[in-house]
Amino acid sequence: MTDANGAAYGDGAAAAAGDGTSADAGSAPADVFARRPKRADARRNYEKLLSAAREAFAEAGVSASLEDIARRARVGIGTLYRHFPTRQDLFESVYVDEVEALCRAADELAGLPPWDALAGWLRRFVSYAATKRAIAEALNHDSPVFATCRKAIDAAGRPLLRRAQESGDARPDASFDDVLRLVGGVTMYPFADPAQLERVLTMALDGIRVRRPPG
């Protein structure tokens, strides 16, 4: 954690990912990782650990105790370590789950009009970012898993932005990265009042939209 180069959503450099392919490219990387165990009991414990970890990280932040996670999952500490030898492994697995869901969402929104599709996906992104919040700072940004996830998100969301830009709805000078930063930042702290989240999100989306003469 001393490196302090927290390039949250990437640096905007690695653009050429799922370039030409349309929005359904998001489903492709889903099976690149996901190394679930085979035996029934092992698989059960694996899932229990994963959701306990998601919970614990959301609650206590990055430094949630691994022993506590095992306790929540009602599983021995040894079992935790067998499935996830390092803390990083646990982060990554939780993170990957979230990314997969996000990519799936892009597919489902592909049928809508350009701006609605983008806005809808960004709304979904907000809830992803909320989960990610805690994990993000601890993620090892050099890990191949992280890189793959970045590409998957790109492949899922970038076409939505481009489409909205081509239709004249989204401002052309905004990069995909810029947009994620703006929208993702909004939920860095949890909102007590969902109505406020809605207001703030609207402002953010307005900042992304092209300014049209009213009427």
Place this chain on the structure above:
Amino acid sequence: MTDANGAAYGDGAAAAAGDGTSADAGSAPADVFARRPKRADARRNYEKLLSAAREAFAEAGVSASLEDIARRARVGIGTLYRHFPTRQDLFESVYVDEVEALCRAADELAGLPPWDALAGWLRRFVSYAATKRAIAEALNHDSPVFATCRKAIDAAGRPLLRRAQESGDARPDASFDDVLRLVGGVTMYPFADPAQLERVLTMALDGIRVRRPPG
């Protein structure tokens, strides 16, 4: 940290703070806290600890080791505990420093046109938020110090927003809280590229501005 009610910039409820008073209200609360020690050596160590803490929190996050902070400050661990009996005390002291600077900035910008003053202050707020980032999640939101700081920020920034709204520059449906959320979120993760920060910040400010017919 189990409470998980991270109401980041307040909930927008406590509106009536430094109401009628103009922008210079920001300087008032500066001496409400700031309980500096008297003896020369004590004062010296106090300052050394404070800046060591600021450094450590920025680098290692909330859970920076207190022993490490003492080490950085080249001071015995006992000295740290005498000045700051609890971890909270240390957070608060660092935080208060930052808030004071932010309030001073509001005074300095008071002469500019409404929108420029608001935008300028929000830019300043961004760098405050960056420092605050690590500390924020650990701040005890019930502490009187925190409440005082909230009021000070309100007193400093709210008039700027109102002025910009009255002049027709800022959208009238945005609360002060909404604005801080939006702008503050932007820097939740540090930017590697300052140009990107500028782009994203511009989008955020555009989201706050009233949409005028172009030309």
Place this chain on the structure above:
DNA sequence: TTGCAAACGGAGGCAACCCTCCGTATGGTG
């Protein structure tokens, strides 16, 4: 210069966490 209140430093007891190791339990296959 002297005296003492104020401040200093860090040893050490305690708690929490990390991770390994190994004896035990069990799913699933032949």
Place this chain on the structure above:
DNA sequence: CACCATACGGAGGGTTGCCTCCGTTTGCAA
């Protein structure tokens, strides 16, 4: 049903951080 590869649990040793306590040092006022 019997076997064994696979998986389980948790005791325990090592590390680190928290915080208190107390003998020593130091600023400063008389």
